[in-house]
Structure formats: C-alpha cells, structure tokens
Amino acid sequence: xxxxxxxSRNRSVPAGLVFAGxxxxxxxxxxxAPPFAARTGLELASTAAQSWAPDARLVYVENDEAVDAGxxxxxxxxxxxxPSEDRxxxxxxxxxxxxxxxxxxxRFDAPPVAAGWLDSGRALAAAEQGGGAAFRxxxxxxxxxxxxxxxxxxxxxxDVTTWxxxxxxxxxxxxxxxxxATNGKVQRTWRG
Amino acid sequence: MRRILHALALGTVLxxxxxxxxxxxxxxxxxxxxxxxxxxxxxxxxxxxxxATALSKxxxxxxxxxxxxxxxxxxVTTVTIERDRPVREKLPTLRFLxxxxxxxxARFDHLRQESHVEHAGADAxxxxxxxxxxxxxxxxxxxxxxxxxxxxxERQGVFTSVEDLARLEHELDEMERxxxxxxxxxxLLQADFAGRQRTELDVLLTGGNILGGRVDSVRVTFEDGxxxxxxxxETQRTSIARGGVLEVFRGLVExxxxxxxxxxxxxxxxxxxxxxxxxxxxxxxxxxxxxxxAEARPALGIGSxxxxxxxxxxxxxxxxxxxxxxxxxxxxxx
Numbered sequence: 001x002x003x004x005x006x007x008s009r010n011r012s013v014p015a016g017l018v019f020a021g022x023x024x025x026x027x028x029x030x031x032x033a034p035p036f037a038a039r040t041g042l043e044l045a046s047t048a049a050q051s052w053a054p055d056a057r058l059v060y061v062e063n064d065e066a067v068d069a070g071x072x073x074x075x076x077x078x079x080x081x082x083p084s085e086d087r088x089x090x091x092x093x094x095x096x097x098x099x100x101x102x103x104x105x106x107r108f109d110a111p112p113v114a115a116g117w118l119d120s121g122r123a124l125a126a127a128e129q130g131g132g133a134a135f136r137x138x139x140x141x142x143x144x145x146x147x148x149x150x151x152x153x154x155x156x157x158x159d160v161t162t163w164x165x166x167x168x169x170x171x172x173x174x175x176x177x178x179x180x181a182t183n184g185k186v187q188r189t190w191r192g
Numbered sequence: 193m194r195r196i197l198h199a200l201a202l203g204t205v206l207x208x209x210x211x212x213x214x215x216x217x218x219x220x221x222x223x224x225x226x227x228x229x230x231x232x233x234x235x236x237x238x239x240x241x242x243x244a245t246a247l248s249k250x251x252x253x254x255x256x257x258x259x260x261x262x263x264x265x266x267x268v269t270t271v272t273i274e275r276d277r278p279v280r281e282k283l284p285t286l287r288f289l290x291x292x293x294x295x296x297x298a299r300f301d302h303l304r305q306e307s308h309v310e311h312a313g314a315d316a317x318x319x320x321x322x323x324x325x326x327x328x329x330x331x332x333x334x335x336x337x338x339x340x341x342x343x344x345x346e347r348q349g350v351f352t353s354v355e356d357l358a359r360l361e362h363e364l365d366e367m368e369r370x371x372x373x374x375x376x377x378x379x380l381l382q383a384d385f386a387g388r389q390r391t392e393l394d395v396l397l398t399g400g401n402i403l404g405g406r407v408d409s410v411r412v413t414f415e416d417g418x419x420x421x422x423x424x425x426e427t428q429r430t431s432i433a434r435g436g437v438l439e440v441f442r443g444l445v446e447x448x449x450x451x452x453x454x455x456x457x458x459x460x461x462x463x464x465x466x467x468x469x470x471x472x473x474x475x476x477x478x479x480x481x482x483x484x485x486a487e488a489r490p491a492l493g494i495g496s497x498x499x500x501x502x503x504x505x506x507x508x509x510x511x512x513x514x515x516x517x518x519x520x521x522x523x524x525x526x
Contacts, residue, residue: 044475047391050390051390051447077286089416091448102285
C-alpha cells in the first residue's frame with residue numbers, strides 16, 4: 001500500500017502482473033528515432049487498421065519503448081479490435097513509420113477507448129502529481145509502463161477510459177496510478 | 193472531377209482484349225490514374241479485376257528499371273524477388289499486455305454488462321456539409337438579387353442613360369461573383385470527395401513468353417495470411433505477351449514495410465515460380481507493383497521476373513501531361 005498518496009487504496013495485489021524484462025530489450029533499435037506522444041502515432045496506426053478492417057477500433061495503447069519524463073516514447077503500440085474479424089491486431093509506430101504489426105494471439109474483444117483521450121504527456125504529469133513523483137524519489141523507482149484502455153483498470157465506472165501508469169522498483173511492489181483519460185484526474189493508486 | 197473526365201477521355205486510347213485486360217499505350221508509368229476511379233476495397237473482399245470497369249484506368253506498361261529522367265513522372269524502382277523469405281527484425285510490442293494477459297482478460301470478463309435506456313443521440317453533423325449548404329444558400333441569395341435586377345431591367349425596357357449601363361456592369365460583376373462562389377464550392381466538393389487516396393496496392397502482370405512456360409494463375413499472399421489469386425485464360429496470356437497488363441490485385445494495404453509472397457502457377461512455373469518481394473506502400477498513395485514476364489524463364493526461377501514499383505502521380509502536372517493525349521495504342525509490344 002502506498003501511504004504517501006491520499007488517493008491510495010488497499011487494493012489486492014494483481015497476482016498476475018509481471019514486469020520481468022519489460023522494456024529492457026532492443027535499446028539500439030530505437031536509438032535514432034525521436035520520442036513522441038502517444039496520440040502522434042495514432043493516425044498512422046488508424047490508417048493501417050482501416051486497411052485491415054473497416055470496423056477496427058482502438059482498444060489499447062502501450063509504450064513499446066521506455067517513456068521519458070515528458071510522457072513521450074520512441075515507440076508506441078496501438079491495438080485495434082475488429083468485431084467482424086473477431087480479432088485484434090497491433091501496429092507499433094516508431095519514427096513516423098510502422099515498425100511492427102502482428103495479430104494478437106489472444107481473444108481481446110475490449111471496448112473501444114474514448115475518442116478524446118488525453119495524450120500521454122498530460123496523463124503522466126497527472127500521475128506524477130498523484131503520487132508517481134514521490135514514489136520515484138522515495139523508492140528509487142522508475143516509470144515502467146503507460147497503458148491506455150477502457151474498463152479493466154477503472155474501479156468506479158468501468159466505462160471510463162484510463163491511463164494506467166506503472167512505476168516499478170526492484171524488490172518491492174510496483175505503484176499503479178490510474179488517471180482518467182478524459183479529465184486528467186487521478187482515479188486511484190495502488191501497490192501491487 | 194476534371195481528373196476523372198480527363199481520364200475517361202484518355203480511356204479511349206486503351207484497347208481491351210479481354211475483360212479486365214488492358215492493352216495500354218506506352219507511357220511513363222504512373223502518369224495518370226484517377227484516385228477515385230475505383231473504390232478501394234479491403235483485402236479480405238478484394239477480387240482480381242476482371243470487369244470492364246478497368247477500362248477507365250489507364251495502366252502503364254513500360255518496363256523501366258531506373259528512375260525516369262522526367263521530373264514530373266513517378267519514379268520507378270526495381271525490386272528484387274527473392275526465393276527465400278527475407279528475415280526481418282522482430283520487434284516486441286505490447287509487452288505489458290502480453291505478460292499480464294490472464295489478469296487483463298479476467299478483468300474484462302468480470303465487467304458486468306448492463307442495459308441502459310438512453311435517448312439515441314444523433315451524430316454530430318460534419319461541418320463540411322453545413323458549409324456546403326451555406327455556400328449554396330449564399331449563391332442562391334446572390335442569384336435572387338441578379339434575377340430581381342434583371343426583372344427590373346426588363347421592365348424599364350431599354351437602356352437610355354449612363355446610369356443604366358453602370359447598373360448593367362454591376363449585374364455582370366454580380367454574376368462573376370456567383371461563378372466564383374460556385375467554383376469555390378465545386379473545388380471544396382472535389383477536394384473532399386474526389387481527391388482522397390487511401391493506401392492501396394495495385395499488382396500488375398505483363399509480358400509473357402510462349403517459350404517460357406505457361407502461367408495459369410498468379411497468387412499473392414500477404415503477411416497476415418490473406419491470399420488473392422488471379423487465373424489467366426489463353427486470351428489473357430496472349431494479350432499480356434503483346435503488351436497488355438493484367439490487374440492481379442488492387443486493394444487497401446497497410447502503409448509499412450512488408451513481404452509479399454508471390455507464386456506463378458502453371459506449366460513449368462509451379463515448381464520454380466515462388467518468391468518474395470519486400471515493399472513499403474506509401475501512406476495514402478496508390479503503389480503499383482508490376483511483374484514483367486518478358487524475360488522470365490521457368491528454368492531461371494522466380495528471380496527472372498522483372499519487378500518494378502512506383503507511386504501514382506496525382507499531381508496536377510501528372511494528370512495533365514500533354515504526352516498522354518497523343519499516346520497511341522498498339523497491339524505490338526514496343
């Protein structure tokens with residue numbers, strides 16, 4: 001439990017959450033690509049998704065390379081789900097180009113994220129103010145993951161699209177900060 | 193709109209020898225093809241073109257293996273057909289999601305589905321449509337003014353003074369403004385509805401040699417496993433050997449580097465006509481991939497097929513190339 005933030009709740013630890021090896025790979029591949037905010041690559045990914053399936057809708061966004069202090073990354077992954085295909089496909093954007101594309105080998109008929117979601121920079125700023133910065137300093141933690149989705153991490157209203165910002169520290173539970181992606185307010189935090 | 197009319201006019205220089213088959217005038221590749229001549233289709237539903245609608249699409253047949261010196265012409269690039277699938281860097285993506293798939297999947301499964309009775313909200317009207325109506329209303333208002341002035345003039349009967357002439361000049365100016373307004377409106381309509389090109393790929397087959405085996409069909413397999421194939425009959429084989437071009441596939445593709453698997457099937461080719469081409473279709477452009485069988489031999493394998501790629505030139509210069517108007521169709525391969 002994170003006692004440093006007033007919004008903290010005593011949440012049960014999501015036992016399945018795994019961080020081993022996340023973002024540790026392929027440092028050289030992204031060396032030359034400029035970092036960008038998550039929304040920047042959305043249009044390109046959407047173009048690809050529309051060529052794949054006309055009813056494709058964005059259901060999930062995650063940084064594929066490390067996120068810096070400004071909420072930008074050199075590579076973001078955009079997952080789309082097509083009801084007609086009943087499949088999900090991800091496009092990873094780097095340097096204004098699609099660096100990878102693959103079908104997700106799991107059923108993921110997630111609801112689409114809200115259209116006007118806040119960009120990663122504003123979401124990270126909110127998370128930092130909502131306990132992330134304090135946790136980084138006190139626990140020598142680092143920003144690990146930013147992910148955008150609807151429903152799964154939202155506690156009160158499952159219909160809300162949220163950014164979930166994950167800070168990890170060796171040998172201790174990570175800090176999760178859930179930010180409402182429509183108004184930038186921290187919805188909740190927990191250690192797990 | 194002008195581009196489409198222009199293209200239709202140019203379509204008269206094309207000779208169709210079979211459905212979906214074009215004998216095209218020799219012309220720098222990619223010089224003209226109306227972006228909206230044929231609606232783009234998703235790959236899952238795309239079929240090789242075998243209908244006469246292809247007639248409205250001028251298709252170039254020149255085999256150029258290096259960039260054209262004409263700055264207005266689209267650059268043609270030779271691509272290599274490889275026997276083995278190229279090894280590409282495999283970048284990991286969505287690592288958090290994959291590492292925690294069970295947890296996230298479980299969270300979704302526990303989301304309770306509830307029914308809500310809500311008033312059906314109308315979607316927001318595209319502001320462009322409102323603007324079209326406003327433009328039309330403004331034009332109509334201006335037209336009314338002109339009509340009223342014209343009626344008044346008729347009532348007066350004759351022009352007897354300098355003041356009448358000045359009034360006439362004013363009316364002419366008003367008409368000119370109306371024409372300008374209509375021109376603006378049509379320009380907006382064309383830009384919004386006739387000028388949008390999505391990311392598409394057009395795979396063309398040309399050439400062919402009677403002594404070099406017989407191609408019965410061409411199969412293209414995309415990275416996601418989607419396969420399209422196009423069968424050739426005797427008429428089509430003869431036609432492409434004489435310079436015609438067969439459209440094997442046209443449809444939406446992802447704007448990224450990708451490997452296409454090609455297979456020529458038929459006598460002599462089934463065993464050796466299998467290879468891979470790496471392409472990166474440009475975003476919101478039409479990319480052509482032409483497979484030229486002119487120098488191909490089954491004994492030499494798929495590598496003997498000349499493959500070139502270029503982008504459709506949608507610039508006004510490209511669509512108004514005067515040389516197109518003087519192009520002549522020929523049944524003989526240049």
